[in-house]
Amino acid sequence: MLDKLSSYPRVTVELGMGDSRLLEILAKSDASSLYVGIELDKEQCAQARARIALANVAIMSGSFEAIVPTFPDGSVDRFIAVLPDPAFIDEKRQDRWRPFYKTVHAKLKPSGTLQIVAEITDELLQPVDDEAYAKWVTWLESSLLSIGFTLKSRREGAPAQYSSRCLDQFRGDPERVRMATLELAK
Numbered sequence: 001m002l003d004k005l006s007s008y009p010r011v012t013v014e015l016g017m018g019d020s021r022l023l024e025i026l027a028k029s030d031a032s033s034l035y036v037g038i039e040l041d042k043e044q045c046a047q048a049r050a051r052i053a054l055a056n057v058a059i060m061s062g063s064f065e066a067i068v069p070t071f072p073d074g075s076v077d078r079f080i081a082v083l084p085d086p087a088f089i090d091e092k093r094q095d096r097w098r099p100f101y102k103t104v105h106a107k108l109k110p111s112g113t114l115q116i117v118a119e120i121t122d123e124l125l126q127p128v129d130d131e132a133y134a135k136w137v138t139w140l141e142s143s144l145l146s147i148g149f150t151l152k153s154r155r156e157g158a159p160a161q162y163s164s165r166c167l168d169q170f171r172g173d174p175e176r177v178r179m180a181t182l183e184l185a186k
């Protein structure tokens with residue numbers, strides 16, 4: 001994998017790629033870049049390897065907490081995290097995920113970016129009002145900025161061209177599951 005990382009001019013790493021649908025869409029549209037998908041679930045990795053026959057895709061089975069530290073510092077152009085597991089985005093679990101995103105920051109090239117698509121739901125599954133949404137986005141942004149990232153952009157929802165199992169499911173319930181996309185620079 002280390003040889004592969006240095007043999008492409010641009011490297012994108014998707015954290016928790018799930019069904020790998022997004023990884024495949026991105027890799028097909030940009031054959032000169034390497035797309036690395038990391039996923040804990042072995043079955044989803046096996047399905048991705050069986051389905052995607054693209055030279056510029058590498059599937060890594062395992063925990064991104066264990067895998068990302070093995071990449072050389074300054075070797076990745078872009079990390080993408082679409083609807084991360086709550087353990088890597090929840091306010092109550094910051095002590096666990098902050099060190100991981102610090103590692104992500106170190107692995108980015110100087111011009112590198114981290115894109116996070118995250119969601120907020122109400123504990124009682126009521127619609128999320130504007131005030132709760134704005135408070136949550138402000139908290140998420142300030143948490144990531146305090147790690148060392150700078151904000152490039154922030155917007156409501158997920159990028160329109162993105163598709164994944166979870167995204168497509170959440171898009172079906174836009175009042176109760178509100179999403180935000182943060183684009184962060186090193």
Ligand SMILES: C[S@@+](CC[C@H](N)C(=O)[O-])C[C@H]1O[C@@H](n2cnc3c(N)ncnc32)[C@H](O)[C@@H]1O
Pocket residue numbers: 015016017018019038039040041062063064065081082083084085164165166167
């Ligand atoms: C909520 S799902 C989102 C999946 C996909 N991004 C999507 O939008 O459909 C979170 C994914 O992260 C994976 N995951 C959770 N913790 C992980 C870890 N430490 N390392 C790698 N993958 C992890 C889960 O197995 C799951 O597929």
